[in-house]
Amino acid sequence: MRYPLGFMNAQMKHRTKMQKLGQKRYPTVLMLEPLYTCNLACIGCSVERHTGKLADRMSVETCFKAVDDCGAPIINLCGGEPTLYPELPQLIQGLIDRGKYVLCCTNALKLDTKVFDVIPPSPQLFLMIHLDGMKQTHDFVCNRQGVFEKAVEGIREAKKRGYVVMINTTVYKETKVEEVEALCKLGMELKTDGVLISPGYEYESVEKNVFLTRDQIHEKFKAIREFAPKYKINATPTFLQFAAGMLDLPCAPWSTVNYTPHGWKSPCYLIDGVFYDTWEEFWNNTNWEYWESRLDSKCRNCKMHSGFEHSAVEKAMQSLKGKLELAAWSISK
Ligand code: SF4
Numbered sequence: 001m002r003y004p005l006g007f008m009n010a011q012m013k014h015r016t017k018m019q020k021l022g023q024k025r026y027p028t029v030l031m032l033e034p035l036y037t038c039n040l041a042c043i044g045c046s047v048e049r050h051t052g053k054l055a056d057r058m059s060v061e062t063c064f065k066a067v068d069d070c071g072a073p074i075i076n077l078c079g080g081e082p083t084l085y086p087e088l089p090q091l092i093q094g095l096i097d098r099g100k101y102v103l104c105c106t107n108a109l110k111l112d113t114k115v116f117d118v119i120p121p122s123p124q125l126f127l128m129i130h131l132d133g134m135k136q137t138h139d140f141v142c143n144r145q146g147v148f149e150k151a152v153e154g155i156r157e158a159k160k161r162g163y164v165v166m167i168n169t170t171v172y173k174e175t176k177v178e179e180v181e182a183l184c185k186l187g188m189e190l191k192t193d194g195v196l197i198s199p200g201y202e203y204e205s206v207e208k209n210v211f212l213t214r215d216q217i218h219e220k221f222k223a224i225r226e227f228a229p230k231y232k233i234n235a236t237p238t239f240l241q242f243a244a245g246m247l248d249l250p251c252a253p254w255s256t257v258n259y260t261p262h263g264w265k266s267p268c269y270l271i272d273g274v275f276y277d278t279w280e281e282f283w284n285n286t287n288w289e290y291w292e293s294r295l296d297s298k299c300r301n302c303k304m305h306s307g308f309e310h311s312a313v314e315k316a317m318q319s320l321k322g323k324l325e326l327a328a329w330s331i332s333k
Contacts, residue, residue: 010073027072029256034058035080060087066259069279076103083110096124103128108154121162128168155190165192172200173216177223184231194234198305201270218245232333239312250292255310267291
């Protein structure tokens, strides 16, 4: 199976429930950032994220309120570095008790002290290990030597201990496709439960370089589509077609909402827009129709998984061919 059965069921149940309620827009994933503190200062990361003070983190109760308010079945813990969140064991247990699937996005540097022997493996907990390339590239991006090896060691140990583990990688215009395939091979050797590949958000090049950048992303994803059937890549076939420029999709920014120490971020995880204190203000005041249209200059160059995977699934479900392709993809690997 591409994803564990329970995970796929939870998504399907949520989708059916929302459709029965007549909801056209609804969140499936909450990107929850309990803190901005990080133990790395990666190239391209904002200063706020890697220097955020631990004292400014959200309380567990505040996190649970955001989770309950938005109702998404999948909680993507990010930040900052979630393993630095002192209340991580309580947070994860509370989410599991609520029936949520927890994707803990981590650089893996603290797995040995903050996760192993502290947070037990669960079919509802996925460790999403960030690797933006093989050793040389990843250590360069992370601005520190040894990060890649430590992450690989963490993946090996996590698998031995029975955790669900995936590799999470971003493809930028500078990324070599051969390196993406090398990562997929490594994922197989380490017996990970999948590799999530997404095009990076190249916001800085929107004004001058948008088409060139977009073409470069398309080219890379065309090559990735060719080797994708050999590996357990956790992006749907329709999403990979979209990333390769073979079809177009509207954005669904409401499908992956973002709650941070500053509040609900509107319109999406990627744009530094407006923060709202309450779920109601965020949901009712964001002009979803506008952001779906991708007319904004900040959106022109965006092909992010968080904005478009929901639309890719919806698109697949519109035709018998698409449904069959999605079903075959889901049960393969
Ligand atoms: S296209 Fe990208 S940047 Fe624009 S709203 Fe969607 S996810 Fe955000």
